[in-house]
Amino acid sequence: VQLQASGGGLVQPGGSLRLSCAASGFTFDDYAIAWFRQAPGKEREGVSCLSTGGTTDYAGSVKGRFTISRDNAKNMVYLQMNTLRPEDTAIYYCATVAGHCVFSLGPVTTVDWGQGTQVTVSS
Numbered sequence: 001v002q003l004q005a006s007g008g009g010l011v012q013p014g015g016s017l018r019l020s021c022a023a024s025g026f027t028f029d030d031y032a033i034a035w036f037r038q039a040p041g042k043e044r045e046g047v048s049c050l051s052t053g054g055t056t057d058y059a060g061s062v063k064g065r066f067t068i069s070r071d072n073a074k075n076m077v078y079l080q081m082n083t084l085r086p087e088d089t090a091i092y093y094c095a096t097v098a099g100h101c102v103f104s105l106g107p108v109t110t111v112d113w114g115q116g117t118q119v120t121v122s123s
Helices: none
Strands: 002-006 009-011 017-024 032-038 045-050 056-058 066-071 076-081 090-098 109-113 117-121
Touching: 002 090, 017 032, 017 090, 017 117, 032 066, 032 076, 045 066, 045 076, 056 066, 076 090
Parallel strands: 009 117
Antiparallel strands: 002 017, 017 076, 032 045, 032 090, 045 056, 066 076, 090 109, 090 117
């Protein structure tokens, strides 16, 4: 199983980035995919999750600014991030999820992780 995240970079506050997660080595349609992030000195937090049925969930801090999507034909998952804020600065990771894909129901069960991609929001 491989998950390859990309698309991070340095962006000014208010700017946008689109992260991509390329998946291989497993049946892509069988798993929900989630994005997590970890800022320096902070715990890792769930950002967004997209179920196999197309249901999405977002952390409250990103709701309305971030959009998760997937392209099953290309085995890709995307995270469109708009109106970025300095507090969005973190390493972002994609992961496969088994079970529920709703952060408010409790911890999601992650299966495999990709390497992270750094997002820095700064002027």
